[in-house]
Amino acid sequence: MTNPPPRVHDIDRQRQDASPYIDALVEFVDIDRARWGIPGHQGSREAQPMLADYLGDVALTRDFQTMIDGIDIGPDNALDKSLALAAEAWGAKRTWFLTNGSSQGNITAGLSIAGLRGSLVAQRSVHSSVIDALALSGLEAAFIAPDVDLELGISHTLTPERLDQALTENPSARAAIVVTPSYFGACADVAALAAVAHRHNAALIVDEAWGAHLGFDPGLPMNAVRLGADLVIASMHKLGGSLGQTALLHLGHGPLAAELEPFVIKSLRTTASTSESTLLLASLDLARRQIAAHGHERIPRSLAAAARLRERITTDGRFVDATQRILSFPSVIDIDPLRIVIDTRSGGISGHEARHLLYAEHGHHLELSTGSVVVGIIGAGVELDADALADALLALPRTESGDADVIPLPKSGPRRMTVREAYFANSEIIDAADAVGRVSADSVAAYPPGIPNLMPGEEITAENLDFLQKTAAAPFGHVRGALEQDMSRVRVVRQA
Numbered sequence: 187m188t189n190p191p192p193r194v195h196d197i198d199r200q201r202q203d204a205s206p207y208i209d210a211l212v213e214f215v216d217i218d219r220a221r222w223g224i225p226g227h228q229g230s231r232e233a234q235p236m237l238a239d240y241l242g243d244v245a246l247t248r249d250f251q252t253m254i255d256g257i258d259i260g261p262d263n264a265l266d267k268s269l270a271l272a273a274e275a276w277g278a279k280r281t282w283f284l285t286n287g288s289s290q291g292n293i294t295a296g297l298s299i300a301g302l303r304g305s306l307v308a309q310r311s312v313h314s315s316v317i318d319a320l321a322l323s324g325l326e327a328a329f330i331a332p333d334v335d336l337e338l339g340i341s342h343t344l345t346p347e348r349l350d351q352a353l354t355e356n357p358s359a360r361a362a363i364v365v366t367p368s369y370f371g372a373c374a375d376v377a378a379l380a381a382v383a384h385r386h387n388a389a390l391i392v393d394e395a396w397g398a399h400l401g402f403d404p405g406l407p408m409n410a411v412r413l414g415a416d417l418v419i420a421s422m423h424k425l426g427g428s429l430g431q432t433a434l435l436h437l438g439h440g441p442l443a444a445e446l447e448p449f450v451i452k453s454l455r456t457t458a459s460t461s462e463s464t465l466l467l468a469s470l471d472l473a474r475r476q477i478a479a480h481g482h483e484r485i486p487r488s489l490a491a492a493a494r495l496r497e498r499i500t501t502d503g504r505f506v507d508a509t510q511r512i513l514s515f516p517s518v519i520d521i522d523p524l525r526i527v528i529d530t531r532s533g534g535i536s537g538h539e540a541r542h543l544l545y546a547e548h549g550h551h552l553e554l555s556t557g558s559v560v561v562g563i564i565g566a567g568v569e570l571d572a573d574a575l576a577d578a579l580l581a582l583p584r585t586e587s588g589d590a591d592v593i594p595l596p597k598s599g600p601r602r603m604t605v606r607e608a609y610f611a612n613s614e615i616i617d618a619a620d621a622v623g624r625v626s627a628d629s630v631a632a633y634p635p636g637i638p639n640l641m642p643g644e645e646i647t648a649e650n651l652d653f654l655q656k657t658a659a660a661p662f663g664h665v666r667g668a669l670e671q672d673m674s675r676v677r678v679v680r681q682a
């Protein structure tokens with residue numbers, strides 16, 4: 187493990203303590219005018235009483251249309267001023283607000299990279315939206331296996347050496363995409379990955395969906411754009427505090443980012459709605475203001491809660507805090523402390539069962555579980571009661587389901603066609619029993635974490651099929667993209 191990069195940067199909190207988009211929106215919306223446009227509820231409680239009860243009158247009134255001169259269009263508009271503040275807060279050359287999550291960010295990135303007229307090198311454990319981007323853009327990709335913890339069944343990230351090797355083997359690549367932090371908080375050496383990519387004249391794209399809050403407290407790892415990434419996708423709704431579905435797209439500095447910029451602008455026109463929700467956009471402006479101007483007051487409380495939970499787990503000794511284990515993998519140089527990964531096996535209960543009982547009997551809803559771990563998340567600035575969760579965890583029964591539920595992650599099958607060729611090829615649905623050796627036409631992923639185990643164009647192996655069927659049959663298993671939930675049939679490319 188190399189030393190993690192520095193975790194502090196300068197931020198002008200006074201300038202960040204403003205939200206020009208909100209000011210303009212509030213001024214416009216709160217004036218009592220007759221509304222003759224969309225959205226068609228037109229702020230009317232009488233027309234939509236149930237919606238008004240659910241959201242509250244203020245939210246209904248402030249759900250307004252976009253494309254208003256001076257607010258989000260036209261020179262020197264208020265939204266552009268807020269976007270500039272966001273870029274400054276994350277250290278980007280430019281930042282865009284996204285209203286369809288990091289999924290939109292990844293698809294935008296894929297379409298933009300296609301503009302560079304080369305291929306892509308991608309971490310194999312990318313989110314399914316990256317695979318969708320390949321199908322849509324026709325971009326060719328070589329996949330690199332990340333570090334995988336076979337025992338816990340979780341994927342980490344990539345070492346710079348592995349990226350170097352992949353870019354050497356794929357000289358046509360103009361971009362590389364990596365996921366950091368992982369769903370489990372593992373952070374890659376982004377500065378070194380960026381240096382490697384740039385040496386190969388490839389842009390470094392970072393799927394930082396899980397790291398929108400990084401860089402806003404010395405207790406957190408640094409964010410990717412400040413470490414030299416060219417394009418960064420971050421789900422602000424995950425730990426950054428904005429409303430669900432909102433995300434940020436940051437453009438880095440330097441020649442590769444500049445080369446990407448016109449393609450990003452063009453691709454955003456393809457991926458964004460023409461009537462984005464002003465509620466969602468507004469939430470991004472306010473969450474940016476909160477974290478950039480006030481994060482230093484609140485984030486230490488979240489970090490303290492996370493530290494307290496870890497301390498309780500370690501002191502008791504029944505369960506294991508997986509932080510040190512995750513940090514021991516070569517691709518991982520730092521960890522987001524606001525993700526608490528608890529290995530439940532030594533406590534005589536599977537991760538899935540522990541999560542279920544915590545919810546059903548103790549009123550704690552944790553983000554995710556695998557057969558071997560539960561993962562709790564603390565939003566940046568939120569102060570949760572660590573002792574209450576620790577008490578509940580330690581009160582769980584020993585069901586001895588621990589080891590039995592761990593289904594080892596298999597390697598992916600060999601690639602036989604590009605994603606796009608397989609996605610659009612003639613296909614047929616066949617029994618899973620006959621599918622080994624055939625080429626998948628679908629993206630199929632055990633959920634969580636939603637990383638495709640079968641991708642369009644990959645040969646279906648007995649190990650992958652077995653993994654997906656076992657996941658589907660497990661008491662808390664779910665397979666996203668499966669034709670039937672038990673994975674008894676699959677869609678494959680029709681043979682000539």
Ligand SMILES: Cc1ncc(COP(=O)(O)O)c(C=O)c1O
Pocket residue numbers: 286287288289290292312313315365369393395396421431432433
């Ligand atoms: C690594 C990664 N990238 C992208 C996404 C998509 O993010 P969103 O749900 O904001 O569209 C996710 C979702 O969990 C993810 O885990």
